[in-house]
Amino acid sequence: MKFFIDTANLAQIREAQELGILDGVTTNPSLMAKEGIKGEENILKHYKDICEIVDGHVSAEVISTEFNGMISEGEKLAALHPQIVVKIPATKDGIKAIKYFSDNGINTNCTLVFSVGQALLAAKAGATYVSPFVGRLDDISNDGVELIEQIVYLYKTYNFETQVLAASIRHTMHIIQCAEVGADVATCPLNAILGLLKHPLTDSGLQKFLDDYKKVNG
Numbered sequence: 001m002k003f004f005i006d007t008a009n010l011a012q013i014r015e016a017q018e019l020g021i022l023d024g025v026t027t028n029p030s031l032m033a034k035e036g037i038k039g040e041e042n043i044l045k046h047y048k049d050i051c052e053i054v055d056g057h058v059s060a061e062v063i064s065t066e067f068n069g070m071i072s073e074g075e076k077l078a079a080l081h082p083q084i085v086v087k088i089p090a091t092k093d094g095i096k097a098i099k100y101f102s103d104n105g106i107n108t109n110c111t112l113v114f115s116v117g118q119a120l121l122a123a124k125a126g127a128t129y130v131s132p133f134v135g136r137l138d139d140i141s142n143d144g145v146e147l148i149e150q151i152v153y154l155y156k157t158y159n160f161e162t163q164v165l166a167a168s169i170r171h172t173m174h175i176i177q178c179a180e181v182g183a184d185v186a187t188c189p190l191n192a193i194l195g196l197l198k199h200p201l202t203d204s205g206l207q208k209f210l211d212d213y214k215k216v217n218g
């Protein structure tokens, strides 16, 4: 499973990159706003800055909600850097735009996906990635991980190339659960990634090794 980090925060992206396990980055308008990035020039520069930190795909989301605006925005984003993936919502105009970009060799990430139906059309349109929002489904007592499992099964059944990118990951167990059901990618907050390393027996075992060493070697 590929690990993406879900943030526009450059320090967190650098920390994840330095771990040596990072395969890409996803952003969205809320994550960009959280970093105070405003104005088209600054937004475009920020995406390029992210591409300079990581080697993998970087999702940059369009703001337009209608086809023509999505196309002009998406082409501008894609021209920024070869690593840019154009993020587009799972709407009628979004699917049409994904098909256009797929036919023109531009990578896309179909976002705000909450159903198998949306994921099916994203794959039919040729999306590079589909982003089912696990956490937001869990937030309303739906089973987000079950949706991931259903989409993975559907895509395997019809041999779709679209990658299942589990998004809206809230915690470490979401990462493990999405890996268990075969997600191609999980895009995670940094803490959720670091949480994978936490185990008290590792900490206590390491401390005992050090203590025993010091008893003999001072």
Ligand code: G3P
Binding pocket: 006, 026, 027, 028, 031, 131, 133, 135, 136, 167, 168, 169, 187
């Ligand atoms: O990439 C989509 C993701 O950022 C949404 O996460 O926590 O806002 O549901 P969240």
